[in-house]
Structures are given as structure tokens and as C-alpha cells.
Amino acid sequence: MTLSLNTREEGLATDVVRSGDNSMVSSVLKIALSALGILGIVLAISGGVLYSMIPNLIKKKIDEQLVLAEGTTMFENWKNIPVPIYVRIYIFNVTNPADVTFNGAKPVLEEVGPYTFKETRVKEIIGWNKEEDTVLYHEVKSYVFEKGLSAGTQDEIVYVINVPLLGIVKVALEKVSALIRPFFLPVLNSLFKKYKEELFVKRLVRELLFDGYGVPLMKDLALLAKPFIKIPQLLPNNTFGLFYGKNNSRGGTLSVFTGVRDSSKFTLMNTWENK
């Protein structure tokens, strides 16, 4: 009995064949495309061999392309990845929550979704290091709900397992010593009662995902648990959402080689978080 969350990421290639082409052209195009596909495979296999065989002049030309420098297409494509990434989320909705809570029935799950979000990754340049031949940046990820690629809206109601509550119980069982547990668990239970926390929560899809929802119990819990265990803030802002805080979030600082001096190092990772 778990909240099953299934995310699938997939990149969609941009259209190659546009509508309106007559069938002759498109069939030629198809052949050309499949030929290119085969060529691609051949190139991928023999790329190393081929690369070492081509004349130095051409090699030099290719090397010139393999650099990250402001104003180049390569740089723009690296900085703002042009292929959209779609994240599809399916949620298991419990359709008989009361029956489970009060009568111990087996939960009946219904898969709802997908709720689809378009993920955009943009690299923010912090600085260039000419001596090291590197560029320092972080990546910002943002998500936009795609109504047309979703089966429902973010304002639908779902009943799901109370993840924060399960989290607290799990921490209590793992971190609180067996000796103290008999004293701690009843306190925890009364806290659940006080805040009317139940095994299932009724939430909007948006609250469960990116918006998050407040869990007031969390604040009290930290105070209460203090004498027993030192717990870090379990939830940021005492708010729970599977992707809370992820929209427009900034990843760690990265540094990669630009390939200006040595193209074999092009976009190779240099450091992560300045390590």
C-alpha cells in the first residue's frame, strides 16, 4: 500500500517532415532520412576510425565547432537545451479512503493522469576561466503544466497516502531508541489526533505536486521530539509537496571545459560544487 508515483521523462524530437509536402517529396525524404539513420549508425560505430582518417584541415574545422564560446550555435544549444523534456506524472487515487481507515478494507487504487509538465533547463553562466579553459554555471529547471498533454487538470481532487505522516512514523521507528519508544509513540499518536492527521489526505493535484501544502504538525513535532532526538527540519517551510521547491530551482555549481584549447575535453566535467 504505497503511493505510487510514476514519472516518465522523454525528449521529443522536433518535426523533420512538415505537413503539406507532396507524397513524392515525402517518400524521397523518408528514404533520405532512413539512409541518414543508417549513416548515423555507421558513423557512430566507425566515428573514431573516420575521425582519425579525415584530413587535418577538416579535423581542424570540426574542432573549431566543438567549443563553448559566446555567440556560437553550439553554445546556445548547450545553454538552453532546445529539445523539450516532458515529465508525465501518474497518481494512484484511493477511491475508498474511509472504508480503509474505519473498516480496515483493502485500498482500491485508481491510476489517474498523466499530469504532464514541460521541463526547461537553462544554464546560468557564472563566469569564464580563460586560463583553465572552463566555464562555471548552474542549471535552473522550471516546469510548466501542459494541459493538452494531460488527462486532467491540476485542480482535480485525489486521495493519497499521507506521506509526511508515514515519514514521521518511519523516522520515529528508526531514530528513537527502543527504550524511549514506548513513551514517544503515544505522544506522537496524540499529536496526530490533535491535528486530525489521518492515513489518507484529500488534496488537489497541484498541492500534492509543485505547490505543496502546509503540515502544521511538523512545527510542534520538532519541539516535542527535541528531548528524544535531534531532528533536522523534516520539510522545508513545514510544507509537503512531491516537487515542492523544484520549480525554478537552481542546481549546484558546475564547471566544464570549453574545448577552446583542447577540443578533446569539450564539455567534460571539471568540478562539481567547486570540489
Ligand SMILES: *[C@@H]1O[C@H](CO)[C@@H](O)[C@H](O)[C@H]1NC(C)=O
Ligand atoms: C479520486 O477518487 C475520489 C473518490 O474517492 C473522486 O472523488 C475523485 O474525483 C478522484 N479523482 C480523480 C482525479 O479521478
Ligand SMILES: *[C@@H]1O[C@H](CO)[C@@H](O)[C@H](O)[C@H]1NC(C)=O
Ligand atoms: C513555475 O513557475 C513559473 C514562473 O514562476 C510559473 O509560470 C509556472 O506555472 C510554475 N509551474 C508550476 C508547475 O507551478
Ligand SMILES: *[C@@H]1O[C@H](CO)[C@@H](O)[C@H](O)[C@H]1NC(C)=O
Ligand atoms: C520557504 O519560504 C520562503 C519564504 O516564503 C521562500 O523564499 C522559500 O523559497 C521557501 N522554500 C521552498 C523550498 O520553497
